[in-house]
Structure formats: C-alpha cells, structure tokens
Amino acid sequence: MDYKTVLTTCPYCGCGCNFYLEVLDGKILAPIPCKTSPTNEGKLCIKGWNAHEFIQSPNRLTGPLVRKNGELVAVSWDEALDYTVSRLKEIKDSHGGDSIAFFSSAKVTNEENYLLQKFARAGIGTNSVDHCARL
Amino acid sequence: MIKTVQERVKALLDSGEIAGFLGLKEAGGHIGPHLFTPEENGLDGLVLGDWKGPGDARYTLNKQLIHLARAYPDETFGVLVRGCDERGLKSLYVWNQLSPEKVVPVGIACPPELAKACECSKPYPDALVAGEKGEGCAQETLKQVEALGLADRFGYWQKEFDRCIKCYGCRDVCPMCFCKECSLEDPDLVNTGDVPPDNPTFHLTRAVHMAGRCIDCGLCNEVCPVGIPLRTLYKKVADIIDEEFGYRTGQAADEKSPLNILAGAS
Numbered sequence: 001m002d003y004k005t006v007l008t009t010c011p012y013c014g015c016g017c018n019f020y021l022e023v024l025d026g027k028i029l030a031p032i033p034c035k036t037s038p039t040n041e042g043k044l045c046i047k048g049w050n051a052h053e054f055i056q057s058p059n060r061l062t063g064p065l066v067r068k069n070g071e072l073v074a075v076s077w078d079e080a081l082d083y084t085v086s087r088l089k090e091i092k093d094s095h096g097g098d099s100i101a102f103f104s105s106a107k108v109t110n111e112e113n114y115l116l117q118k119f120a121r122a123g124i125g126t127n128s129v130d131h132c133a134r135l
Numbered sequence: 136m137i138k139t140v141q142e143r144v145k146a147l148l149d150s151g152e153i154a155g156f157l158g159l160k161e162a163g164g165h166i167g168p169h170l171f172t173p174e175e176n177g178l179d180g181l182v183l184g185d186w187k188g189p190g191d192a193r194y195t196l197n198k199q200l201i202h203l204a205r206a207y208p209d210e211t212f213g214v215l216v217r218g219c220d221e222r223g224l225k226s227l228y229v230w231n232q233l234s235p236e237k238v239v240p241v242g243i244a245c246p247p248e249l250a251k252a253c254e255c256s257k258p259y260p261d262a263l264v265a266g267e268k269g270e271g272c273a274q275e276t277l278k279q280v281e282a283l284g285l286a287d288r289f290g291y292w293q294k295e296f297d298r299c300i301k302c303y304g305c306r307d308v309c310p311m312c313f314c315k316e317c318s319l320e321d322p323d324l325v326n327t328g329d330v331p332p333d334n335p336t337f338h339l340t341r342a343v344h345m346a347g348r349c350i351d352c353g354l355c356n357e358v359c360p361v362g363i364p365l366r367t368l369y370k371k372v373a374d375i376i377d378e379e380f381g382y383r384t385g386q387a388a389d390e391k392s393p394l395n396i397l398a399g400a401s
Contacts, residue, residue, distance in 0.1 A: 001154065001155070001172075001203075001206075001207055001210070003155070003170040003203060004170075005167055005168050005169055005170075005199075007162075007163065007165055007167060018165070020167045020168065022168075022199060022202065024202060024203070024206055025206070029202055030202075030307070032167065032168060032194060032195070032199075033304075033308075033358065034165055034167060035166060035167075035186065035191065035192040035193070035194070035357075036164070036165045036166050036167075036186050036192055037165065042192075042357055042358060043304065043358055043359070043360040044302065044304060044358075044360070045300065045302050045360060046300070046301065046302040046303055049302060049303060049304060049307050
C-alpha cells in the first residue's frame with residue numbers, strides 16, 4: 001500500500017491555487033484543495049477540481065506527431081522542429097506574418113511567455129498571441 | 136491534547152491494530168491530510184487541524200478513508216474524527232460504504248468557539264480520546280433565515296445561489312457524496328455544461344439529496360469560492376427529516392435513513 005498526498009500547484013491558469021493530489025499505488029484519485037494556501041484558502045474552481053483528469057488520460061499526447069499522408073505519425077523532436085520551422089517560413093513568405101497566430105500558456109513562466117510574444121511580433125510579424133487560460 | 140492523540144495513535148500503530156492512521160500533517164508550512172504508517176518513522180508533524188484558528192484546517196478525511204477502504208477492504212485504518220466526522224462514519228456504516236470493524240476512530244472534541252461557529256449540535260465524538268466534551272449550540276443562523284417571510288426568504292436564497300460558479304466543490308468535498316452517478320450531472324435535472332446553473336434548481340436538487348445524508352460538517356461552506364451558506368440550507372433539510380421521520384443523520388450506526396428504506400422498498 002502506497003498512499004500519498006502530494007502538495008502541488010494547479011496547472012490551469014496563472015492564479016496558482018494549491019491542492020494536494022491524493023495518490024494511491026501510483027494512481028491519482030482526486031485533488032484536495034489546500035486550506036492553508038494563501039492563494040485559494042481551501043477553495044478551487046471547476047478546472048482545479050478536475051485538474052487530475054488529463055494526467056492519466058490515455059488520449060494524452062506524450063510526444064510530437066506529424067501528419068504524413070493524412071495520418072499522424074510519431075516523430076523525433078528534431079524532425080518535428082525542423083518540419084515546423086520550414087512550414088512557418090513557407091507560410092510567412094507566401095501569406096505574410098499576419099497569417100500565423102501563436103498560442104501560449106498560463107502554465108509557463110512569465111519569461112517564457114515574453115519570449116513567445118517577442119518571437120511572434122519581432123520574428124514572425126504578427127500580433128495574434130493568445131493563451132490557454134481563455135478556455 | 137496533541138500529546139494524548141499521539142500516544143493513542145502510536146499505540147495503535149505499534150500494536151499492529153491498524154495498517155495506517157489517516158490524520159493531518161504539517162509539512163512545509165502547510166497542513167494537509169496524511170496517512171501515517173508503521174513504516175514511517177514516528178508521528179512527526181501530526182497536527183489536529185488548527186492553523187490560524189481552531190479547526191480552520193479540517194479536511195474531509197472520511198472521503199479519503201473510503202478510497203483506502205475500497206482498495207484495501209481487509210485492512211483496518213485509524214482516522215482522526217471530530218463530532219461531525221463521527222456522525223459521518225456512523226452514516227457511512229449505515230450506507231455500507233465503510234465497515235465499522237475496519238475503522239478505529241481517534242476522537243477529539245472541538246473547543247467552544249469552534250462549536251459556536253459551526254452551531255454544532257454535538258461538538259465531540261463518542262470515541263473521545265482528547266479534549267473536553269462541550270455543549271451543543273443553538274441554530275441561530277437558521278432561525279434568522281426562517282424568521283424572514285416566504286417571499287423574502289426565497290429572495291435571500293435566490294440572491295445567494297446567483298453567485299454560484301458551478302464548481303461542484305460542495306459535491307466534491309462532501310464526505311457523504313459517494314454515489315457513482317450524481318444527480319448534478321444528470322441532464323434531465325441540471326443544465327449540464329452551462330454556467331450559471333439554473334437558480335434555484337441546481338442547489339435545491341443537491342439540497343434534496345442531502346436529506347437524511349448531511350452530517351453537518353460544514354466543509355461545503357468552507358470550500359465554496361463565493362461563500363454560499365450551504366450549511367444553513369442543509370441544516371433546514373435535516374430539520375425537516377427529523378420532523379417528518381424522527382431521524383437525525385449520524386446519531387446511530389445501526390439505524391437506516393428513512394430515505395434509504397424508501398429506496399430499498401421501490
């Protein structure tokens with residue numbers, strides 16, 4: 001029997017609510033909102049209450065996929081990045097920077113978000129930048 | 136008080152009577168639920184859930200106990216209980232969610248200020264290990280709401296329910312919500328997938344399901360991000376069940392809820 005309650009931070013938005021993940025024999029059962037957290041004081045929204053569900057989902061993406069002849073194929077990170085760079089360049093050259101949008105995340109650091117918008121605006125030439133908390 | 140509890144838990148673990156003790160632990164500046172096991176060295180960090188005030192870091196330990204009992208039905212577990220948690224245990228025995236032979240409650244009494252804040256009818260468990268048995272408190276908040284006329288009272292509840300963000304936290308935290316299928320996810324009863332929820336249907340659907348089930352622990356009140364006084368609502372539902380059937384949830388471990396009997400008869 002291996003039963004743990006692991007204190008962690010909600011991955012969904014930038015608020016950073018704390019909860020314990022109830023883990024029994026390696027399987028996550030439920031979040032338990034942390035009463036002593038100054039951020040959420042023992043409360044959660046519906047996203048936090050269900051934050052554990054995607055972790056063990058069989059549909060979760062665990063590596064890069066590239067569509068080849070209509071089918072998604074698992075590829076290496078190098079291949080995926082090379083493909084992405086070449087396609088972004090092609091699209092920018094033929095349709096302009098405004099034809100591309102960037103989607104960032106509330107789960108990453110402020111600095112990483114800064115980097116993404118800088119790349120979008122200065123590198124590609126688009127103002128279309130959004131993030132995942134707009135669910 | 137903590138010393139008495141520690142001694143009792145240590146004795147239970149050392150004797151092998153329990154496979155683990157579900158209690159509260161303070162670690163890294165936070166208080167949360169924790170399973171103390173014989174393999175663990177000692178009871179470091181064991182606390183009773185008092186943080187800035189008495190009992191303000193209580194958790195729904197019975198819910199976690201159900202998870203453990205389902206996975207390890209042959210093991211016996213100790214669990215930290217207050218008066219409300221013990222009402223929960225008795226009721227969970229009645230509903231066949233836990234087996235009394237497999238649970239060793241370690242009881243603590245709530246201090247008068249906590250009992251008053253909860254307006255608790257019995258702020259101590261029968262399985263009392265530490266603390267002083269305090270007096271039950273009068274239901275002042277419920278009386279205040281009931282003193283309103285019907286239209287004002289309906290208006291009061293509609294205004295409260297209007298703030299609901301439909302997080303389902305009241306359901307998710309509730310130690311008595313053990314159903315596999317929840318009415319609050321039934322599209323015939325609730326506008327699933329939409330916010331805000333139907334007012335007052337959503338909360339009254341839950342209130343009806345708390346009849347004969349709610350053990351008045353108040354964790355729903357504490358978990359609500361918008362501060363809806365759900366506990367007051369469920370106290371009223373419990374009063375109706377008492378008036379109609381002479382039944383108080385969690386008073387006895389061998390008395391089935393009247394609604395349990397009705398369900399069985401159908």
